[in-house]
Amino acid sequence: MAEPGTVRVAAVQFGAGVDIEANLATCLRMIDQAASHGPDLIVLPEFCNHASWYNDKAHCHAVSLALDGPFLAAIAARAAAHSCYIVINCTLQREDGQASGTSLLYGPAGDLVATSDKQVLMGPENDVLQPAHKPGPVVETPIGRIGMYACMDGVISETPRGLALRGAQILCNSLNSFARDEAALHVPVRAAENRVFVVAANKVAPLLPATNTLPEESTAMASPSSYSLVPTKVLILRF
Numbered sequence: 001m002a003e004p005g006t007v008r009v010a011a012v013q014f015g016a017g018v019d020i021e022a023n024l025a026t027c028l029r030m031i032d033q034a035a036s037h038g039p040d041l042i043v044l045p046e047f048c049n050h051a052s053w054y055n056d057k058a059h060c061h062a063v064s065l066a067l068d069g070p071f072l073a074a075i076a077a078r079a080a081a082h083s084c085y086i087v088i089n090c091t092l093q094r095e096d097g098q099a100s101g102t103s104l105l106y107g108p109a110g111d112l113v114a115t116s117d118k119q120v121l122m123g124p125e126n127d128v129l130q131p132a133h134k135p136g137p138v139v140e141t142p143i144g145r146i147g148m149y150a151c152m153d154g155v156i157s158e159t160p161r162g163l164a165l166r167g168a169q170i171l172c173n174s175l176n177s178f179a180r181d182e183a184a185l186h187v188p189v190r191a192a193e194n195r196v197f198v199v200a201a202n203k204v205a206p207l208l209p210a211t212n213t214l215p216e217e218s219t220a221m222a223s224p225s226s227y228s229l230v231p232t233k234v235l236i237l238r239f
Helices: 020-035 057-063 070-082 158-165 180-194 216-222
Strands: 006-012 041-043 085-093 099-106 112-117 138-141 144-150 170-174 197-201 232-238
Touching (some): 006 197, 020 041, 041 170, 057 085, 070 085, 070 099, 099 144, 112 138
Parallel strands (some): 006 041, 170 197
Antiparallel strands (some): 006 232, 085 099, 099 112
16 A cells, blocks of 8 residues: 555556456456555456457347446455455446446445446447446545546546546546557546546557458557557556
8 A cells, every 4th residue: 555645556457358257367367466566546448348349239238247247246356355446447238238338446345336337439339338327426535536437538528527526536547449649648638637647547459359350440459559568557646
């Protein structure tokens, strides 16, 4: 844990494929590695459960997670084991065959503290995911007031701005992005314009499955050359 008046955070970056069990194993391994640095908060990338590529809406729902299922139970157990907060983003199963892109905050006791659905969907996400029906919460915790958003939410300024206006001090941004302007522009600008800390964790592997059936316009997303290959970064936030 960090010294009094400071918060130690870990932005954990890795890839996710189409094998859900393998993706869970990667999440747990990376959480354990980050925990060796004694963070108060660990932030994981967007869509940790499955690569963000689906045959159709039914396929997306089928590979999405149940809120009370074993995948998220394992994440909650790791938060308790390491006595820290963990933010993970995944697709969640909803009613009537729907799915959402959702960030979840687990507390040091392993409890689910808050959830926040993605508000601004990107491209084909609109075909398979339902957008948020309400703004994400700002959560009061011993390490500060935490808000969560995901990827495209941070390209459009309103979502982070709304969290900041409601008192957030630490914004957790889980990304699934090959766009270099996010790291170079949108992530740091959201911190500066709102005078808050932004902890951003992105994927560090191809965003799409390695198959021969990808459309031509998706080759950039399937190429690993577009990513920053830094798996974990630990920072100290001073209030």
